[in-house]
Structure formats: C-alpha cells, structure tokens
Amino acid sequence: MVYTISGVRFPHLASIKNSSLPSFNDDRRTNAVSFSLRKDTRSSSGKIFARKPSYDSESSSIATTASENLGSHQSDSSSAEPQETVSEVTQVHDDVDAHKAETEGQEQTSALSTSGGQSYKENIASMSESVEQKVVQRKIPPPGDGKKIYDIDPMLKSYDGHLDYRYGQYIKLRDEIDKNEGGLEAFSRGYEIFGFTRSDTGITYREWAPGAKAASLIGDFNNWNSKADVMTRNEYGVWEIFMPNDADGSPAIPHGSRVKIRMDTPSGIKDSIPAWIKYSVQAPGEIPYDGVYYDPAEEDKYVFKHPRPRKPTSLRIYESHVGMSSTEPMINTYANFRDDVLPRIKKLGYNAVQIMAIQEHSYYASFGYHVTNFFAPSSRFGTPDDLKSLIDKAHELGLVVLMDIVHSHASKNTLDGLNMFDGTDGQYFHSGERGYHWMWDSRLFNYGSWEVLRYLLSNARWWLEEYKFDGFRFDGVTSMMYTHHGLQVEFTGNYNEYFGYSTDVDAVVYLMLVNDMIHGLYPEGIVVGEDVSGMPAFCVPVEDGGVGFDYRLHMAVADKWIELLKKRDEDWQVGDIVFTLTNRRWGEKCVVYAESHDQALVGDKTIAFWLMDKDMYDFMAVDKQATPRVDRGIALHKMIRLITMGLGGEGYLNFMGNEFGHPEWIDFPRTDQHLPDGRVIPGNNGSYDKCRRRFDLGDAEYLRYHGLQEFDRAMQHLEEKYGFMTSEHQYISRKDEGDRVIVFEKGSLVFVFNFHWTNSYSDYRIGCSVPGKYKIVLDSDDSLFSGFTRLDDSAEFFTSDGKYDDRPCSLMVYAPCRTAVVYAAVDGDEDSSLVPISLVPDDV
Structure with a gap:
C-alpha cells in the first residue's frame, strides 16, 4: 500500500504510536516494501564547527553572566x-x-x-x-x-x-x-551546512546533537535500518554522514523519502525528525510526524516569476490562516488560498497578507504556535512548492506577504519536535523550570547559546531567501524579553519595569541580531513585534541602540474595546477612546487592530458577537426587520473599525472574516478528552464545521454582513487613496463628552464620529485647517453599508473663516447618531464622493 500526502509518496509502515522505541540497532521494517541495502561505503567528509556543548544551559548564557x-x-x-x-x-x-x-x-x-x-x-x-x-x-x-x-x-x-x-x-x-x-x-x-545538503557527488547530512552517544540516519531509503548509515561525531557534538550517489548517478535518498535520525541518548534510544528538516508529514493512522527528504528534480521545482512589491508606506494587513480559509468544513490548501483568497484580499483593498501557522506544528488546534519543525512549511496545506506559488501570486497582485514566525517558544513534543532532541533537557532550551512556559505548556529557547542563535537566525533567513516572504510578525516577543514572560505582571509604563533583573538580555540581544540581519540583507523587509509591555526603543533601529523592529502591535486597543463593550453606551467616554488609540511612543510605528484572532476562538467573543450576540443568526437578512441590537451592532462595528484605523497607528490589521462580522466561532476539530481525575472534556467529534470562514456570508447581498464587508472595503480604499494612517498632519479638535462626538484631521481629511445612541446634530460646526470646499468620501450610514441613508453624499460643504476648536476655519455638517463620516477637501470640480468603492473592478 502506498499513501500520498501533499504530493509526497511513501510506503505505509506499521504504526509505532503504541509501541516502545526499538533498540539502537533494530531495523524498522515493513513487509509492504522490500529494499536491497547498499554496501556501507559512506564516510564522513570532515568535521564542522559547532559551539562546544554546555549541559548547564544556565551557565552558557552570553549575556546574563554579569x-x-x-x-x-x-x-x-x-x-x-x-x-x-x-x-x-x-x-x-x-x-x-x-x-x-x-x-x-x-x-x-x-x-x-x-x-x-x-x-x-x-x-x-x-x-x-x-x-x-x-x-x-x-x-x-x-x-x-x-x-x-x-x-x-x-x-x-x-x-x-x-x-x-x-x-x-x-x-x-x-x-x-x-x-x-x-x-x-x-x-x-x-541551513547550507546543517541538515541535508546536496552536491554533485552525493548528500551530506549533519546534525548538532552533543548529548547523543551514537547516531544513524534511517528512513524509507534504507528500510529504517540503523546499521546501514551510521554517523560520526566531532568534538563539538556535530554528527555527520556523507552518502555518495548511486552507481547510476541518482541520489542515495530519493525525493520524498521519509527520514529520521536514531540516537542513543542519555534518555534512551529515540528517533527524531532532523532539526533542520525542510518538510515533514504525518502518515495516516500515526501520531508522530516523519521528516521528508524534499529535493524535487530541477524541472519540478517552483520558479518565482514576480518580483517582491515595494514596501508600503502604510500597512493594511489581512491576517490569514490557510487551513481554515475555506467556506467548506475542511483543511484548505495553499493552492486554494492562492486562487480563491488572495484575489479577495486584493479586492478588499489590503496591501499585505499575514499568514499564520506556516511552520510545521503537529497540533492543529495550536493555531500554529506550538512549532515542531521550524524550517518546514505545514504539510497539511500542501508542499513547499505550493507555498512558493502562493507567495508568488501574492506578489503578482502587489501584496506583500508577512509570516507569523514563532521564535518565542517551541512545542514540548519529543518525538517530532526539538524538545529533548539529543536526550538532554538543555540542548536548545533552558534546562529546568526556566525552560518551561507554564501557561503555554511549551519549551523556551536559550538565546545565550551559540548554536541556538545560529539555528534561529538561519531560520528567519531561510523563509526570506527560500520562500520570498517580505517580512515577519514575531510572536510572543513580550514573553521573550522578560524572565517573567509578562505573566501575572501589570506594565504601568514605569521604566524600572523594562530595565532590571527581570529583563532577559540574551533574548533582547537576539532580537537585535535578527532585526539587524533582516534589515541588512533586505532593506525593504518588514518586521512587526508582538509586545504588550511597551518596551522603550522597541521600534528604534539597532544602530541607534533600539531593538530594531519596524512596528509594534498596538495591543491595548483591542482590550479597550472589550472593556467598553461590556458597558452601557452611556458609560463610554470619548476622551478615553482617543487616549487609548493615541497613547503610543513618539516616533515608533504601530500596527493597530480592533480585535485579535484569539477573540474568534470558541469561548471568546469577536466585536460583532459582543454587539449582536445571537441576533446575528436570525436578523441579518436585508428584507427582514432588524432588531435594535442588530442596528446598534452594525453601526458600532463600522465606527469602531474606522476610528481604530484612523487614530491607532501607521498600520492596520484585520483577521480574516472579521471585516464582515463573521458569526461563527473558530472551533478546531477535537475529540473528548479524558482527564486523570475521571472528568471528561467534551469534544466536537473531530468536526471541521466551525473551523472555516464563511466568506459566502460577506458576499451575499441579501445579508447585512455584506454591508459590513463593503464598508471595510471602502475603508481600505480610502486609506489607499489618501494615505491617512501615515499622514504627518494629525489634529484632534474635539472630544465632546456631552455630545459624544470626536472630530479629528488626518491630512486633508476630517473625520466626524457621533457615538451618541439617540442624538443627531443638525448644523453641527466642526473645525478644520484647510479652507474651501469639502465633500463626503465615506459615510458609514450609506445603504450600501447597511445604514439608514440619512446623509446626502452628493452635498458640498464650504468653510467659514474664523477660529473654531482651535482650527483656522470651520464648516457645518449633519451628524446622525451612531455614524462616522469622512470629509475631504476638494479643489474645483474634483469628484471624490465614494470614489474608494470604484477604485478596483469587481473581478481582480
């Protein structure tokens, strides 16, 4: 029997999930396929440098010794x-x-x-x-x-x-x-030294495993015989084997062969996936993954056709997960995402796609954050060449592609991850308690280790070089920078919280190194850091003494919206909203978002769910009377997203589906979990029904979801045309707690938000800096956006001289309750009314 997974063909092997590990010299054989074993003529081609091992990982720290x-x-x-x-x-x-x-x-x-x-x-x-x-x-x-x-x-x-x-x-x-x-x-x-490298004469495999006492390469190619391809070790703990080409010139390991390294370790005999493996798969019926030697023929390798787009002035990021990007209850593929989702992202007006869960992770429900194989793209979605094709298509569409990279921790799996790789606790990670993240249930890297630095720096570069990613969103940076990992700690902004004994200088220095490397090799590269602490100089170049990120995630904003959505509208304070959105370090750019991907998970709530709750399921048809809850929810959903984008940062991020208020939780397939105390945590029968994105709801013109989607589209195209997120001119002229009105200028635009739940204001005077004629360029109350059409979007507004709200001139507008309206200064007969919607055709 032969299975095919994601383009890789390999013979079926008997499951080992319930068996004990074999002895070091045992064969892993199957009757399904027979192999003729070659005479063992392979020898080591020399030795390679690696930092001498230190089994006391705490003392190997480069930075914390002083x-x-x-x-x-x-x-x-x-x-x-x-x-x-x-x-x-x-x-x-x-x-x-x-x-x-x-x-x-x-x-x-x-x-x-x-x-x-x-x-x-x-x-x-x-x-x-x-x-x-x-x-x-x-x-x-x-x-x-x-x-x-x-x-x-x-x-x-x-x-x-x-x-x-x-x-x-x-x-x-x-x-x-x-x-x-x-x-x-x-x-x-x-990656040019470690793992598998190919030359004209053969294949060399090297692995740093200082704790191992013996090692051999096993796999389909030698019938899993640990005696066939025994490796040699140098004094630095690097194991190596050279496998010459077969007599006919073909490689000793065929493309698609499953491979592992069998080691005799202090913890016993174990089979591990090579740490630098470029691809790994999970065979049907087996739990641990297998490494795959991925080396297709030259004519079969994907060749990139399109150059990288230029770095956008302002980032509009569409955050995506390939696996759950289908409207059907299934794991989607790189190819389907390329053909179906990328054109949608382009049409919506985003200029960047950020992809989660790229690095291989054996546990699907980890959202991709418990990485097992750092150099391997997830095989659930297709082959490495499929991913390259996806990225190339994005570049053709003018989209930059960011990877959600995880260097903050790793899966604790020992069979298919890095944990206990060479049988010791401290090879890649801190040993003992310091090497374990109790909340994430994962292992923590020792950034003071020379070989860990090599591994992680090479990993970041690999994705840029091999797959042409345009940059990264570094996950969990707060956890990296502090020994307390940001757990059970409240950051108040006191600088003593950032610079003291709890700072992991090794980790900060690694972040400086990786940012320096990325920007040195790729000046157009984009690096975003997920930091909730507010570390000063986080987005200052390394050469100036900073950590070197381009952007930090403005994480406080999403928390503020949750806080407000738990309150009555009467208890909202517009000054508090403005303060949270603008409270960021001067000169350091931020990517802001109204809600996080975590809020979409089962048990949490998206903004749409906070606002409309179960009414979302029964009252979203346009030909049916909406409930007051739905009317309020649709209005505030649009206002929250626009003001977040308008004031919150130089970049904006949206998780897929949230643009139209996706009504379903994300519930990864899971089975019942039986706890040691006898309790049972019920699963969902392994269902994918809630592990998808119902884009069809946003496309359905007969549903109010479509109005939310069209508003998000208009919002993105408005930013594309006017570049308001990165405009040098910003002035907040009004924060009226009585009227619940916020007015601010960004470039030549004037934004007016009326958060009052009942009061609409006629002839409402607002200040502005540019005299002349104004027109409406975005109106959240437009019927296209499931609004009530209380404004005439063709109307023209003319300024009056005289200071108002500390602005040199002003104009009179109508501000309906729960609306957001954007006015643009126009010259002569310039037509700017609702231009953003028509910037791109329906079919991209």
Missing part, C-alpha cells in the same frame, strides 16, 4: 566579561589560523573545517557551492554607537547602565560572529 550590571542602572558596560565559552572558541580559531599552513592538504581534526585546510569562513563559501546555491554575498552594516536612543527619549539616560550593557553585549556578539563565523551574513546561512 547579572549585577542588569540590576544597576549606572553600571559600566566595560566591566562585563564575555562568556567563557566564547573566549574558548576564539582561542580555538586563533590556534587554527596560526597552524593552517602546516595542516593544509592533511585531514583536519579541527572542528572549524569541512575539508582539509580550509578556514571556517572559506568553508562557508565552499559549502554554498557544494549545494549549488549561488548566494550573492551581501554585507550587513556594522553596528553604530547605540547612543541615539538618549536623544530620542531623554528618560532613557537614567537607565544607561542597563542599556549600554545591553548594547555592549550586542557589539561583543557581533564581534565574535565576525571573528569566528565570517560575519552575521555567513552565520545566518546555517
């Missing part, structure tokens, strides 16, 4: 000593360079080379050639002095001890990487 400096704001960064293993490796490199001439032409015992007499820097170049990857050598600019942050935020001067120490650690790490690895550009190409 803990006194972290607690003292006025410490002298020059007193911090580099971590011991860094000095040790530096000495190793010095010794090798000194004796290189003497050993040229001889087999090397130094771990700094893969072939005789080469320095590590030269080795990087030769390895690149061996895998036939023509890498254009790009240089990452050297660090600056890191002092500009004190000019940007003078309050930081009181914490220069911590900040100078942090930047000093960053400089030292950059210097060590330059000295020992040939620079950050070379260091971030670990």
Whole structure:
C-alpha cells in the first residue's frame, strides 16, 4: 500500500504510536516494501564547527553572566566579561589560523573545517557551492554607537547602565560572529551546512546533537535500518554522514523519502525528525510526524516569476490562516488560498497578507504556535512548492506577504519536535523550570547559546531567501524579553519595569541580531513585534541602540474595546477612546487592530458577537426587520473599525472574516478528552464545521454582513487613496463628552464620529485647517453599508473663516447618531464622493 500526502509518496509502515522505541540497532521494517541495502561505503567528509556543548544551559548564557550590571542602572558596560565559552572558541580559531599552513592538504581534526585546510569562513563559501546555491554575498552594516536612543527619549539616560550593557553585549556578539563565523551574513546561512545538503557527488547530512552517544540516519531509503548509515561525531557534538550517489548517478535518498535520525541518548534510544528538516508529514493512522527528504528534480521545482512589491508606506494587513480559509468544513490548501483568497484580499483593498501557522506544528488546534519543525512549511496545506506559488501570486497582485514566525517558544513534543532532541533537557532550551512556559505548556529557547542563535537566525533567513516572504510578525516577543514572560505582571509604563533583573538580555540581544540581519540583507523587509509591555526603543533601529523592529502591535486597543463593550453606551467616554488609540511612543510605528484572532476562538467573543450576540443568526437578512441590537451592532462595528484605523497607528490589521462580522466561532476539530481525575472534556467529534470562514456570508447581498464587508472595503480604499494612517498632519479638535462626538484631521481629511445612541446634530460646526470646499468620501450610514441613508453624499460643504476648536476655519455638517463620516477637501470640480468603492473592478 502506498499513501500520498501533499504530493509526497511513501510506503505505509506499521504504526509505532503504541509501541516502545526499538533498540539502537533494530531495523524498522515493513513487509509492504522490500529494499536491497547498499554496501556501507559512506564516510564522513570532515568535521564542522559547532559551539562546544554546555549541559548547564544556565551557565552558557552570553549575556546574563554579569547579572549585577542588569540590576544597576549606572553600571559600566566595560566591566562585563564575555562568556567563557566564547573566549574558548576564539582561542580555538586563533590556534587554527596560526597552524593552517602546516595542516593544509592533511585531514583536519579541527572542528572549524569541512575539508582539509580550509578556514571556517572559506568553508562557508565552499559549502554554498557544494549545494549549488549561488548566494550573492551581501554585507550587513556594522553596528553604530547605540547612543541615539538618549536623544530620542531623554528618560532613557537614567537607565544607561542597563542599556549600554545591553548594547555592549550586542557589539561583543557581533564581534565574535565576525571573528569566528565570517560575519552575521555567513552565520545566518546555517541551513547550507546543517541538515541535508546536496552536491554533485552525493548528500551530506549533519546534525548538532552533543548529548547523543551514537547516531544513524534511517528512513524509507534504507528500510529504517540503523546499521546501514551510521554517523560520526566531532568534538563539538556535530554528527555527520556523507552518502555518495548511486552507481547510476541518482541520489542515495530519493525525493520524498521519509527520514529520521536514531540516537542513543542519555534518555534512551529515540528517533527524531532532523532539526533542520525542510518538510515533514504525518502518515495516516500515526501520531508522530516523519521528516521528508524534499529535493524535487530541477524541472519540478517552483520558479518565482514576480518580483517582491515595494514596501508600503502604510500597512493594511489581512491576517490569514490557510487551513481554515475555506467556506467548506475542511483543511484548505495553499493552492486554494492562492486562487480563491488572495484575489479577495486584493479586492478588499489590503496591501499585505499575514499568514499564520506556516511552520510545521503537529497540533492543529495550536493555531500554529506550538512549532515542531521550524524550517518546514505545514504539510497539511500542501508542499513547499505550493507555498512558493502562493507567495508568488501574492506578489503578482502587489501584496506583500508577512509570516507569523514563532521564535518565542517551541512545542514540548519529543518525538517530532526539538524538545529533548539529543536526550538532554538543555540542548536548545533552558534546562529546568526556566525552560518551561507554564501557561503555554511549551519549551523556551536559550538565546545565550551559540548554536541556538545560529539555528534561529538561519531560520528567519531561510523563509526570506527560500520562500520570498517580505517580512515577519514575531510572536510572543513580550514573553521573550522578560524572565517573567509578562505573566501575572501589570506594565504601568514605569521604566524600572523594562530595565532590571527581570529583563532577559540574551533574548533582547537576539532580537537585535535578527532585526539587524533582516534589515541588512533586505532593506525593504518588514518586521512587526508582538509586545504588550511597551518596551522603550522597541521600534528604534539597532544602530541607534533600539531593538530594531519596524512596528509594534498596538495591543491595548483591542482590550479597550472589550472593556467598553461590556458597558452601557452611556458609560463610554470619548476622551478615553482617543487616549487609548493615541497613547503610543513618539516616533515608533504601530500596527493597530480592533480585535485579535484569539477573540474568534470558541469561548471568546469577536466585536460583532459582543454587539449582536445571537441576533446575528436570525436578523441579518436585508428584507427582514432588524432588531435594535442588530442596528446598534452594525453601526458600532463600522465606527469602531474606522476610528481604530484612523487614530491607532501607521498600520492596520484585520483577521480574516472579521471585516464582515463573521458569526461563527473558530472551533478546531477535537475529540473528548479524558482527564486523570475521571472528568471528561467534551469534544466536537473531530468536526471541521466551525473551523472555516464563511466568506459566502460577506458576499451575499441579501445579508447585512455584506454591508459590513463593503464598508471595510471602502475603508481600505480610502486609506489607499489618501494615505491617512501615515499622514504627518494629525489634529484632534474635539472630544465632546456631552455630545459624544470626536472630530479629528488626518491630512486633508476630517473625520466626524457621533457615538451618541439617540442624538443627531443638525448644523453641527466642526473645525478644520484647510479652507474651501469639502465633500463626503465615506459615510458609514450609506445603504450600501447597511445604514439608514440619512446623509446626502452628493452635498458640498464650504468653510467659514474664523477660529473654531482651535482650527483656522470651520464648516457645518449633519451628524446622525451612531455614524462616522469622512470629509475631504476638494479643489474645483474634483469628484471624490465614494470614489474608494470604484477604485478596483469587481473581478481582480
């Protein structure tokens, strides 16, 4: 029997989910397929450098060894000593360079080379050639002095001890990487050395597993025989095997073969998916995933056809999950998303798509955040080439593609993840309690480990290089930056909360490194960080002393809307709304959103559900009288989203389906869970019925959902035309608690929000800065948007001289209750009325 999953064909093997692990030399055989085993003529092609292992992961930290400096704001960064293993490796490199001439032409015992007499820097170049990857050598600019942050935020001067120490650690790490690895550009190409690499003569497989006592490569290609392809180990814990081509020139491991590494470890014999695997699949009836050697023939590899779009001035992000993007109860595919969802995103007016759950994760319901295989795109949705085709199509449509990357934690799975990979607790993660996130039930990386840095930096670069992603949304950054992970801690804005013993400097320095690498190699790259703490200088360039992100997620806004939606309309304060939306650090850009993807999960509530509750199911037909709850919900849904976009940041994000008030929760397929105490948590019979997006509801013109979708579309195109999110001119002229009215200017636009539940205002005077004629360019009360059409959108408005609300002129408008209206200054006969809707044709 042969199964085919996502284009990979492999023979069926007996399930091992209930069996104990075999002994190290046992074969994993099946009667379904027979193999003729080749004579074991393979040998190691040399040795490769890796940082010497330290089984006390706490002591291997590069940055936290000088803990006194972290607690003292006025410490002298020059007193911090580099971590011991860094000095040790530096000495190793010095010794090798000194004796290189003497050993040229001889087999090397130094771990700094893969072939005789080469320095590590030269080795990087030769390895690149061996895998036939023509890498254009790009240089990452050297660090600056890191002092500009004190000019940007003078309050930081009181914490220069911590900040100078942090930047000093960053400089030292950059210097060590330059000295020992040939620079950050070379260091971030670990995927050309580790994992599987292909040359003209064969395949080399390398794995860093310092805790293992023996290792062999097993898989379909050798009938899972652990005696056939035994690996050799160097002094740095790197295991290696070279597998020459077969006599006919074909590779020793056929494309699509399942592979694992079997190791004799301190925890016993275990089979693991290679840490650098590029693809993995779950066979039918089996629980653990298998790694897949993915190396299609040249003629079958996807070739990108379209260049990356230019970096948008303002980001309008459509957050997506490929698997649940179908209207049908199924796991959707990369191909279907490419053909069906990307044109929809373009038509709606977004200029960026952010894709969740790309990195392989064995637990579907984790939303993609419990990653098991960091270099592998999820096989649930298709093949790596399918994903490349998706990204290429997005680029053709002018959409930048951001990946929701997870470097904040990892799945605790031991069979198909990194946890206990070499049988030790602290290989990739902190050992003991520090390496475990009790709320997420996952493992935490040790960012002070040299090889962890190589792994994560290379991982970020891999997705940019191989798949042409345009940037990242880094998940869980707050958890990374603090040893308390932001749990049971309330950030008040006091700077003592950011710079002290609870700051994980190793993690912050890693974030500085990865941002420097991304922006150095890809100046147009976009990096967004999920930080709820408000860390100062988070979005300041690394060379100036910042962490280096382009945007932070403005996470307080969604929480504020939930807080308000629990109250009566009479208890809303418009000044509080404005303060929350505009309360962000000067000069640091934000991506704002009205609601998070987590609110769409079963048990939580989206804004639409908070507003309309069960009435959403029975009173959304346009030919049926709506209830007061639905009328209120539709009106406020539009107002909340527009004011969030208007005042909340330089970027805007929407999770798919929320643009039209998706009425269903996301409920991942699950079975009953039997707890040790006898209790049973009921499942949903493994159903996908609520794990999808009902785009058909937003498209149905006979439903009020369509009006919400059209308003979101108009909102995006309005921003496309006027660029109001990034306009240099912003002035909030009115926050009237009595009238419940908010008025503000963005560029040449004037936004008027009337949050009053009953009061409409005729001849309502609003201030403005540009004299002349104004027209309505967006009206939330338009019938197209399921409104009541109380305004004449063809009307013209003319300003009057004289200061009003501290503006040089003013105009009179009609402000119906629960409406948002945008006015634009126009010249002469310029027609701007509802232009945004017609900016793109119905069929993209």
